[in-house]
Amino acid sequence: MAYRDRTSTKIKGAILAQLVKLTYRLPKLMVFGFAYLVNLISRLTRSRSNRVIRQNLALCYPELSVPETEQLIKQIHFHNACLLSEFATAWLGRRDQILNQIGQIHHQSVIDDLLEQNKTVVVAVLHLGNWEYLWQWLQIHYPAFGMYQPSKFKQLDEIVLESRTKFGGKAHSTDPKGIMGLLKQLRQHGVMMILPDQAPREGAGIYTPFFGHPAYTMTLLHKLLIKSGATLVFGNSIRNTQQSCFDIHLEKASFDCHEPSVEVFNQQMNQQIEAIVRRWPAQYQWNYKRFKRQPEGKKIYD
Template sequence: MTNFTARLLYVLVASIARMPWSWLMRCGDAMAAAMRRLDVRESRVARRNLQLAYPRMPVDERERLHRAILRGTARQALETLRLWTRPHARNLALIRESHGVDLFDDAVAAGKGLIVAAPHYGNWELLNQWLASKTPISILYRPPESAIGEAFLRIVRADDSGRVTQIRAEGPAVRQLWKLMKAGGVTGILPDQQPKAGDGEFAPFFGVQALTMTLLNRLSERSGATVLFAYCERIGAGPDFALRIEPAPQAIASPDVAEGVAALNAAVEQIARRDPAQYQWTYKRYTLRPPGSGEDNPYRDLETH
């Protein structure tokens, strides 16, 4: 029944996504205006994150950025529905610029394992499709709470040639990734999700301590795999993207975990600062606080809003 419902959901999403790009973008702008007017959860979280990350930014400038973030978030949601339900080859034609592809090709050819760190910037679903077009890839993901939602994600993230393996970010995932790296495989990891308490290390992110995954650091340090950052950045006014692949700082693979996670956050922050409106500020990145700091969850008052 779960799979059947997920396929019905896919049909519904596909019918919505058939609208022309210009219509989808206008719908996204209307959604963003409603989100801001109603001050929904995403709006409140984005505003709080901006207060934390840009404390010295003038209030009026922060509000302009807040509007741009909500507009980008709504557009990205509808944009992704279209990418999920169209042939991947047609989607990849939206990538008008490619930078650093030789780094990716060389890392795959070396056969020593490759970790693609893909921050929540631009459109990471289009990036997944590009990666699958180049090589078999295993994508680490955090499953949604809904079984139907997870079944839906497995449908929309699969590719026609079966080159995408989706790995739940749970205990057995670590063993799977070790085997994959030893075999010279490729994995994609979203490096800016808050791990569970005890599964990460605190490091600065936009000047605020954030619990950060140690998996990427330990996996790269112990396996010797190459680490590259990759993202599909929106360019221009239309549905156009630039694919960018960049080398990760060497410190990401440091045997000192604290140094490794600090380098990871600094690299993600550098990408997010390219165009803050394209970063996922609607995510509660700072929920867990350093032990003994006396700091409270900065979103607690929003949860009782």
């Protein structure tokens, strides 16, 4: 049975890797058309993705009317189709292809001023817009590094890992050895990217309000900032549908990023994350089960 599972995983990985390479070569309009069809079917059926989106919106936007909710869901599926069609170029694209997808940079001085002061910058990036383009922009312009969790599909993993390092960036694994290497590099200055809005593994987070509901939130970011003295910045790559590219938005943390209490830090961090999401709600990854871990085993999703 174990041998069959390994063989099946290997075959699936090979198929996924070839699919990524194929979509990179195909016309963008064709790839988007397929992704849009997949999301249209998902929206019109009781697919898992559509159910999760609806359950998340019911929690986070209870004030919306039924027509407003349906309109937002339609927009979310459109942006999900965009995201699905963009990954191949984000991973395999040349430097010029990546930069051609970047539009305006808002408040780049937030990073530049800190680096001029010989400070390390930690950029907290949400699952909003397309975070892969934000990483590519960072590693093209700065000595960038970040965390990397290997995929169970080896062939796909090789594509993603190469994309994270091909413009000079460094990727540290999520195991203890990788965390130690990450902390060491934090003390040597540069720009680190981290995605703080996913539920961490059991024991690596605490419950913190997010849109008024308990969300299991990582404690790692707080530990890294306290131990390294790095400065926290929020950054996002937001899809500009009118220009078919991405605008980079950077902003300082609106709270003390060296707050000694992790409970207070996480509460203030989630408040700022929520405020950012509310600016571009249609581009957030609402099909992710952000509230899957709840106190006392409460179930949010069916």
